[in-house]
Amino acid sequence: MFADICLPVPFESFTYLVPPALESQVGVGVRVVVPFGKSKKYVGLVLAVHGNEPQGVTVKEIETVLDTAPIVTTLQLDFWRWIAHYYMCPLGDVFKAAFPAGMKKDEGEKKRRRKNIVEQFDGTGCPGVQNQLNEWQQTAFRQIQDSWQTHDITLLHGVTSSGKTEVYIHLIQQYIDKGKQVLYLLPEIALTTQITNRLRAVFGEKLGVYHSKFVDADRVAVYLKQLSGSPYQLILGVRSSVFLPFRDLGLVIVDEEHETSFKQQDPAPRYHARAAAVMLARQYGAKTLLGTATPSIETFKLAQDGRYGYVRMDRRFSDMQMPDIEVVDIKRLKFQKRMKGSFSQTLLDAIDETLKAGGQVILFQNRRGFSSFIECKNCGWVPRCEHCDVSLTFHKKTNALTCHYCGSTYMLPARCPNCEEASFMNVGLGTERIEEQIRTFFPEARVTRMDLDTTRTQNSYSQIIDAFSRHESDILIGTQMVSKGLDFDNVHVVGILDADMMLNLPDFRSFERTFHILAQVAGRSGRKGRKGRVILQTRSADSEIIRDVVDNNYEEMYRTQIAERELFRYPPFTRLIYVYLLHRDFHTVEHLANQTADLLRKSLGLRVLGPDCPPVGRVQSMHIRKIILKMQTSDNVARTRQLLQSIVGQVQAQPIANSLRVYFDVDPV
Ligand code: ADP
Numbered sequence: 001m002f003a004d005i006c007l008p009v010p011f012e013s014f015t016y017l018v019p020p021a022l023e024s025q026v027g028v029g030v031r032v033v034v035p036f037g038k039s040k041k042y043v044g045l046v047l048a049v050h051g052n053e054p055q056g057v058t059v060k061e062i063e064t065v066l067d068t069a070p071i072v073t074t075l076q077l078d079f080w081r082w083i084a085h086y087y088m089c090p091l092g093d094v095f096k097a098a099f100p101a102g103m104k105k106d107e108g109e110k111k112r113r114r115k116n117i118v119e120q121f122d123g124t125g126c127p128g129v130q131n132q133l134n135e136w137q138q139t140a141f142r143q144i145q146d147s148w149q150t151h152d153i154t155l156l157h158g159v160t161s162s163g164k165t166e167v168y169i170h171l172i173q174q175y176i177d178k179g180k181q182v183l184y185l186l187p188e189i190a191l192t193t194q195i196t197n198r199l200r201a202v203f204g205e206k207l208g209v210y211h212s213k214f215v216d217a218d219r220v221a222v223y224l225k226q227l228s229g230s231p232y233q234l235i236l237g238v239r240s241s242v243f244l245p246f247r248d249l250g251l252v253i254v255d256e257e258h259e260t261s262f263k264q265q266d267p268a269p270r271y272h273a274r275a276a277a278v279m280l281a282r283q284y285g286a287k288t289l290l291g292t293a294t295p296s297i298e299t300f301k302l303a304q305d306g307r308y309g310y311v312r313m314d315r316r317f318s319d320m321q322m323p324d325i326e327v328v329d330i331k332r333l334k335f336q337k338r339m340k341g342s343f344s345q346t347l348l349d350a351i352d353e354t355l356k357a358g359g360q361v362i363l364f365q366n367r368r369g370f371s372s373f374i375e376c377k378n379c380g381w382v383p384r385c386e387h388c389d390v391s392l393t394f395h396k397k398t399n400a401l402t403c404h405y406c407g408s409t410y411m412l413p414a415r416c417p418n419c420e421e422a423s424f425m426n427v428g429l430g431t432e433r434i435e436e437q438i439r440t441f442f443p444e445a446r447v448t449r450m451d452l453d454t455t456r457t458q459n460s461y462s463q464i465i466d467a468f469s470r471h472e473s474d475i476l477i478g479t480q481m482v483s484k485g486l487d488f489d490n491v492h493v494v495g496i497l498d499a500d501m502m503l504n505l506p507d508f509r510s511f512e513r514t515f516h517i518l519a520q521v522a523g524r525s526g527r528k529g530r531k532g533r534v535i536l537q538t539r540s541a542d543s544e545i546i547r548d549v550v551d552n553n554y555e556e557m558y559r560t561q562i563a564e565r566e567l568f569r570y571p572p573f574t575r576l577i578y579v580y581l582l583h584r585d586f587h588t589v590e591h592l593a594n595q596t597a598d599l600l601r602k603s604l605g606l607r608v609l610g611p612d613c614p615p616v617g618r619v620q621s622m623h624i625r626k627i628i629l630k631m632q633t634s635d636n637v638a639r640t641r642q643l644l645q646s647i648v649g650q651v652q653a654q655p656i657a658n659s660l661r662v663y664f665d666v667d668p669v
Pocket residue numbers: 131132133134137158159160161162163164165166167317485487
C-alpha cells in the first residue's frame with residue numbers, strides 16, 4: 001500500500017510506502033511523520049492511499065501516524081486544491097499556510113490532541129445583549145436577505161458609522177439560530193479588542209477568535225475545536241481563518257472588503273482572502289456579505305453589472321453628519337514659507353482648540369515603508385542595505401539603521417563614508433518625526449505613536465487603541481493603521497499631513513487606494529453626537545481625487561477609475577499575473593527573464609509586458625525580474641496555468657538556470 005503525502009515544501013506531493021503495521025491507521029486527511037532527504041523528518045498530510053508503486057525511485061516508509069481521525073475534511077482538501085490551482089502554487093505551500101505551526105510539528109502531539117481546548121479570553125460580558133436596529137438598519141437587514149434570494153454574494157455599501165456591524169450581528173444571530181456556522185473575516189489590523197468585545201457581548205462562548213498575533217497554541221486549540229463535536233458557531237478571524245474546518249457554514253462576512261491586506265504577499269500561497277472566502281461559501285452553499293464604506297473597484301463593478309446583490313446605507317447611526325473636510329494647499333504654504341515643519345497653521349489651530357476643549361486628535365501620516373530615512377547633510381549620501389536595494393530606516397531611539405526587507409541592522413556611521421562629513425539629517429517624514437514636532441508645539445499634550453515600530457509585539461496594537469479610547473492620550477499619530485474600523489467617541493479633529501505620498505505611487509490602484517484610505521481616516525472623526533473636522537493637507541489641492549474625497553463622492557471616483565482601467569486594460573477588464581524570477585547573479589537573471597518573456601510572447605503575444613526590474617530590484621542578495629501578463633478575463637485559467645508551468649519548466653531545465661527561483665502572483669494588489 002502506498003500513500004501520496006503533502007509536505008511543507010513547494011511540491012505537490014510525494015509517494016511513501018505504508019508499512020503493513022500502519023495500514024489500518026493511514027487514511028486520507030491524517031497526519032504522518034516521514035523521512036525526507038538525507039536526514040530530515042517532516043509532518044505530512046495523507047492525500048490519497050493506493051496500490052500504484054512508483055517506478056524508478058526508491059520509496060521510503062511512513063514512520064508514524066499522528067491522528068486517529070482525519071484532521072482535514074474532503075471539502076477542505078478541495079479548497080486547498082482550488083487555492084493551489086488558481087494562485088499557481090504547489091499544494092505543499094497551501095499545506096504550510098493552512099495549519100498553525102504546532103500542527104506541523106511532531107513533538108508533544110499526544111498532549112495536544114483534541115482535549116487541549118482552552119477557552120479564549122475570559123468569556124466576559126453577559127451574552128445576549130443586542131442592540132435594536134433602527135429603521136434604516138432594519139431596511140438594510142431585510143434588503144440583504146431579499147438580495148440573497150437571487151444573489152449568493154451581496155455587497156453592503158454603508159458609510160462609516162452607519163451601523164454595518166450591528167446589521168452583521170443580527171444576520172449572524174439568525175444563522176446561529178438556524179444551527180449554521182458563520183465566518184466573519186477582517187483584515188489583520190482591523191481585528192481589535194473593540195470588535196471582539198462587541199461580538200463577545202452578544203455571542204459569548206459561541207465566538208472563537210483566530211488571529212495570527214495569538215500564540216500558536218491558541219490557534220491550534222481553535223482549529224481542533226472546529227473539528228470537534230462542539231465547534232464555535234461564530235469565527236472572527238483574519239485571512240488564514242478560511243483554512244479552518246467548518247461543519248455547516250451558512251454565512252461568510254467579509255468586512256472592509258476593499259482592504260488590499262486581504263491579499264497574502266509573501267510567502268506563497270499568494271491568495272486573496274476575499275476571493276477565497278467567496279469560494280469557501282460556494283462550497284458550502286453559504287451566503288456571502290461583503291461590507292465596506294468604500295467598495296473596491298472590482299466588487300463595485302460586479303454589483304453594478306448585477307452579478308452581486310447591492311444594498312446601501314447612506315446615513316450614519318443617530319443620523320450624525322459626515323465630517324467637514326477642509327483642504328489646505330501646502331504647496332502654496334511651502335512656497336510662502338508659512339509651514340511650521342509638517343504643519344499648517346490651520347491644523348495647529350484646530351489641534352489647539354481641540355485640546356483646550358478636552359477632545360482628542362488623530363494625525364495620519366501615510367508613508368510607504370512606514371519609515372524615516374537619513375541622509376548626509378553635505379553630499380546627500382543615503383545609507384542602504386548591503387543585501388537589498390532599499391534605503392535603511394533610521395531609528396532615533398537606538399541610533400540604529402534597519403532594513404525592512406531582510407531585517408539587517410547597522411549602526412549609524414560616525415562620519416559619512418562618502419564625504420567624511422559628520423552630520424546626518426533626518427529626511428523621512430516618518431511618524432517619529434511628526435511626534436517630535438508635535439511635542440515641541442504642544443508640550444503638555446499626551447502623545448501616542450502607532451506604526452510598524454510601536455506595534456511589533458503581540459497586542460501592542462490593541463493596547464494603543466484601547467488606551468486611546470480610554471482617553472489616556474490626547475493625540476494619536478499613526479500610519480494607515482489608524483484608518484481601520486475604529487470607533488472613537490471623542491475625536492474632534494483628524495489631520496492628514498500629506499495626502500500626496502499615496503497619490504504619486506506608480507501603481508494603477510494608487511488613486512483608488514488613496515480614496516479608500518482618506519475616506520476611512522475621515523470617517524474616524526465626529527462619531528458620536530458631534531460633527532467632526534478633517535483637515536487634509538495636500539500639494540495637489542486641485543486634483544480630482546482630492547475633490548472626490550472632499551465631496552465623499554464614491555461614484556465619481558469609481559466612474560473615472562473604471563474608465564481608466566478599461567482604457568489601459570487593467571483589472572477587472574483583464575486578469576493580471578506577475579511572473580517573478582530571482583537569481584543571485586545579475587546577468588543570469590537578466591538573460592533568463594528575457595528568454596522566459598520571449599517564450600511567453602510566442603504563445604501570448606501582446607499579453608506579455610517586460611521583463612522589468614521592480615522598484616526594489618534586489619532582496620536578500622537575490623536580483624529580481626518581473627514579467628507582467630495581462631490575461632483576458634475569458635482566457636481559460638487551467639490552460640494558462642499549464643502553459644506558464646511548461647514554459648517555466650523549459651527555462652528551468654537548463655543547467656544555467658540551476659538555482660533560478662520562479663514564482664507567480666495571480667491577481668496582485
Ligand atoms: P459601521 O460598522 O458601519 O462603521 P457600527 O456598527 O460600528 O458602524 O456603528 C457605529 C456606532 O454606532 C457604534 O458605536 C455602534 O455601537 C453604534 N450603533 C450603530 N447602530 C446602533 C443601534 N442600532 N443601536 C445602538 N447603537 C448603535
